[in-house]
Amino acid sequence: MQTAFSAAVNQLCDEKNIDKNEVIDMIKAAIRAAYRKDYGNKEQNIDVDLDNESGNTIVYVVKKVVKKVEDPELEMTVAEAKKYKKDPKIDDEVKFDVTPVGYGRIAAQSAKQVILQRVQEAERELMYKLFKDRENELINAVVHRVDGTNVYISLDGKLTTGLPYDQQIPGEKYTNGQRIKLYLDKVIKTSKGPQLLISRTHPNLVRKLMELEVPEIKSGLVEIKGISRDPGTRCKISVSSNDPKIDPIGSCVGQKGVRVKSVMYDLHGERLDIILWSADLESYIKAALSPAKISQINIDDANRRATVYVATDQRPLAIGKQGQNVKLASELVGIEIDIKDIAEITPKVEVDEKKVLPNIAEIGLDPAIVAKLAAANLSLTEQIKGLGEKDLMGVPEISAEDAKQIIEALKNVK
Template sequence: MELGRDFIRALKQIEADKGLPLEVIISSIEAALVSAYKKYKGTNSNAEIELDSENGIIKIYEMMEVVDTVRNPAYEISLEEARSLGYDVDPGDIIKIEVSPRDFGRIAAQTARQVIMQRLKDAERQVIYNDFSAKIGEIVIGEPFKDEEGQVLIRIGSKVDAILPREERIPTETYRPGQRMKFYVLDVRKTSRGPRIVLSRSHPGLLKNLLEIEVPEIKEGVIEIKSIAREAGVRSKIAVTTLDPNVDPVGACIGARGSRIKAISDELAGERIDVIIWSSDPMTYIKNALSPAKVVKVEPRLDEDKAVNVYVRPDQLSLAIGKGGQNVRLAAKLTGWKIDIHVMEPDRLPTLQDLFEDIVKGELPKEWEIKE
């Protein structure tokens, strides 16, 4: 049976439009035609169909078992008939017999059309799944186009849709249709309706990837990101280090006049980003992590594992804690240590006010005591 070269040109057009390899399309059509042939025959025959992608010729074969006595003509052929057809076989062998059923071309076209389209759709979905599975942990660019029950639908390219769940949004951010944005590929799963691609704007991985884009030294491995703590859209802390004594890792991340870090902040709805030096010494690391607050002393707590008391001057207390406890919370998340902030009063000589308060309390110096 011949479909012709026009059919092959149509297949190649599908290949171009759908972005599917021609061999995937051919195998999908062959499987569809097998299904159509079985329906045409009215039996679950063991058929095999080959489609020549050069000239559009379809060959249909029935797989038959050679037997001495035929009991099921749909699957079996007698030894005598097989040998009369020119096959050198013995009982138990399987042979392929080419058949040319009357009117199958018309029936196949009617029956297989939907099956072919579904196979192509499945193959296209598989290509999308494979493509985005390889992109988990990377950045993609997309445009919001619909807010649906708390999750924003994102269009990536011309035909791939993904979702941005409420919990993966930046809380201070709005998503306008047509607005081009960067997203972190969080997860890709197969479903009956196609790949479910989940994106994020709040994941620390988005910040890490943006740093790699903006700071060549990170991409080249000169600077290493050790840890990231993030409260999306509000504030983040990043710990960096380098083995190159000639490189200032903090300065390189911030950029000239803050240009590099500002570009990242602008992409993340104005998120404030603190870059600090990582240290292998936990006490120094914790002290750095509380920047911009100036820490006087860090002491490990003996009664609790991975916990410290941090002492600051009174004027540094609010800075160390941060608005709503944000600074100390991010520092704890960044370092993996529990941090308790304490005020350290500066050493000073007693004032007249102190002496007066002691007198009122009855706490006089010994040399002032009245002896009888």
């Protein structure tokens, strides 16, 4: 019949998935530490016999037989050793019972905290070994417990860990027993033990779900080039085909949208926009900003920036609700995108302004011509403005050639 001690050990092993021998070793180590603290000292060599079924404990002090004792805590003479062992010899180890009366209950209380700590350490080490090789993979999980924003996840039915609030999909409600898929980003060792970095918001969660649903992606015929997410709301995925006979978008969407709908279901209804990747940056930007229709794109390669011009009625579509569409497109393409109205493009018209020069001497005429006009009391441009060639030739000393020069110079005068 199974004793209470044996039942407790077996239950602990089952719950924490720890080897029974490892638990027994933990208990022995805890009892040794408790004895040294309560009855002995740190220098003593303590051994513990523990009955795996009943839990009965016997504590021994172990000493070495020597000719001359230098350390009484670890050594004894042959004469002393004869009290505990028949015919002892030099270098023999002798152990004798030092179990205090009623020590079982005292030891259990003293060792409890140590055992719990060791169990936690063993559980963390087990977690590290189990999941280290599964980094960057999809993990099936079950919601173990929900306490406000704290969600505790059971991974593969073996380990329970917390799903950080910032890694939860906004607006998603979790219930006990709910099955969800998680992305295991990394397994790292911290001062508190190994830690699993799991996420429901990581872009690679979408990548792994697409690989699961689309065989062409898993086989490499269709390639996911980029992913940008606003978790729980919208996600843009760019794809390309390595086989000219395969339509990458059609492969991802599936017949009647069955494939993409399955991924959306796993992402709490997150909308997926699947677009065709292009090596031509302008074409890629146009696809990334869909469903908006683009009128013109100016790309500044040096500053990794693009200015996109759209019609007035297309601007809300291009920007999206709270700037979501342009933000996701920028992340997907890898450059900053500015949306502007096509009406903002105005051709530059260069107009040569006519100079206001009231004096004839300032309009660039030959000084001799200016002198001839001055002799006729004509010194201001207003006096001769509007006169024709024949009129000017009526001025004394002004020839036909002089008249032509005057008319040409007046063209630049307001």
